[in-house]
Amino acid sequence: MQEELLHSVVKLTKTRDVDSLESSLLSTIHEFIGCQEVSIYKSISLKDAADVECCLSLQVIEGKRYRWSQSEKVQSPSSELLSCLNSACIIAVQSNDGIERRWVPITLADKPIGAIAIVSKGLGSSEQVLLNAFCCIYENYLTILHENERDKLTGLLNRQTFDKKLKQLIEKQVLKHYKTTKSQQDRETHRETVSWLAMLDIDHFKRVNDNYGHVCGDEVLLILAQVMDGFFRATDLLFRFGGEEFVLVFEPATREEIESLLYKFVELVRITKFPFVNKLTVSIGVAKVGPYDFPIHVLESADKALYFAKENGRDQLCFYDQMEPPQTPSRDEDGDIDLF
Numbered sequence: 001m002q003e004e005l006l007h008s009v010v011k012l013t014k015t016r017d018v019d020s021l022e023s024s025l026l027s028t029i030h031e032f033i034g035c036q037e038v039s040i041y042k043s044i045s046l047k048d049a050a051d052v053e054c055c056l057s058l059q060v061i062e063g064k065r066y067r068w069s070q071s072e073k074v075q076s077p078s079s080e081l082l083s084c085l086n087s088a089c090i091i092a093v094q095s096n097d098g099i100e101r102r103w104v105p106i107t108l109a110d111k112p113i114g115a116i117a118i119v120s121k122g123l124g125s126s127e128q129v130l131l132n133a134f135c136c137i138y139e140n141y142l143t144i145l146h147e148n149e150r151d152k153l154t155g156l157l158n159r160q161t162f163d164k165k166l167k168q169l170i171e172k173q174v175l176k177h178y179k180t181t182k183s184q185q186d187r188e189t190h191r192e193t194v195s196w197l198a199m200l201d202i203d204h205f206k207r208v209n210d211n212y213g214h215v216c217g218d219e220v221l222l223i224l225a226q227v228m229d230g231f232f233r234a235t236d237l238l239f240r241f242g243g244e245e246f247v248l249v250f251e252p253a254t255r256e257e258i259e260s261l262l263y264k265f266v267e268l269v270r271i272t273k274f275p276f277v278n279k280l281t282v283s284i285g286v287a288k289v290g291p292y293d294f295p296i297h298v299l300e301s302a303d304k305a306l307y308f309a310k311e312n313g314r315d316q317l318c319f320y321d322q323m324e325p326p327q328t329p330s331r332d333e334d335g336d337i338d339l340f
């Protein structure tokens with residue numbers, strides 16, 4: 001038993017990304033603690049505590065068969081899950097048929113960000129100790145992985161993780177696409193709700209540095225990142241690509257939804273009071289992320305649209321497929337930015 005336990009800890013800490021860490025955690029919990037179901041829930045929004053997603057779930061069906069399910073928005077989270085998320089305390093309830101439901105909070109930087117939920121026939125004290133220990137190992141390792149994926153100044157995702165995260169999103173999209181669309185005609189109609197990538201760049205940022213110095217420039221960058229973090233949903237991927245350039249990846253939405261969201265953001269930046277500078281504006285280039293696109297091509301398209309927005313007055317957004325022909329050359333060709 002001790003040897004197996006050690007192996008499971010080694011296996012858990014061997015993973016290098018959050019998704020494999022989570023599937024490893026659930027299979028380890030299932031292996032060592034008899035349960036019917038074990039799931040990971042995460043808060044999606046900082047503003048609304050009831051906005052919760054079930055990221056991954058392992059369910060035992062008919063003794064030795066399992067079913068995995070992932071990324072499902074929880075329509076009405078149970079009151080126990082919500083109190084676990086709000087209080088960061090373990091909650092356990094037992095029904096008359098002896099089935100126990102237990103929620104163990106997951107915290108990151110002292111903030112509850114989710115919970116592990118386990119359905120069992122009741123856990124003995126040694127099983128509870130084991131479950132809490134697995135959750136602590138997961139939490140500690142999650143903190144390390146989280147720090148490695150983040151930009152040190154702004155706390156947003158860093159450029160090194162971009163390829164991996166975008167590939168994961170595209171893979172999920174392909175899977176969903178095939179699950180939900182049976183015929184070629186269905187696939188055509190589903191193209192309307194694709195994911196979107198936006199490349200965002202601060203206008204005339206050099207002037208901020210030149211007038212007030214690099215340290216003040218850094219503070220402006222930090223505040224802009226906080227504004228972004230507060231405005232977009234937790235499921236949107238926000239990257240700092242370096243300097244004053246950011247990349248945002250949104251989950252499937254219609255063009256109208258993304259356009260309206262980004263217009264609101266451009267307006268929000270315009271009216272936000274930043275330190276030192278009187279006025280700050282951003283330009284944004286937007287491109288579709290289709291299920292069969294290569295990340296580099298999507299990035300190049302968004303970059304061209306961003307260049308177009310800059311060339312045509314800044315403080316605006318431009319969609320790649322709505323640019324006026326002839327298309328402007330990518331800044332990549334000018335040697336202005338280095339894509340990979």
Ligand SMILES: Nc1nc2c(ncn2[C@@H]2O[C@H](COP(=O)(O)OP(=O)(O)OP(=O)(O)O)[C@@H](O)[C@H]2O)c(=O)[nH]1
Pocket residue numbers: 201202203204205206207209213214215216217218221242243244310314
């Ligand atoms: N403070 C700070 N400045 C940075 C950082 N990285 C890059 N920069 C600065 O960002 C500025 C980018 O300037 P440019 O590429 O000329 O673009 P811009 O002045 O924003 O003009 P447009 O993009 O054309 O609107 C340069 O002054 C860089 O030194 C950083 O990490 N911190």
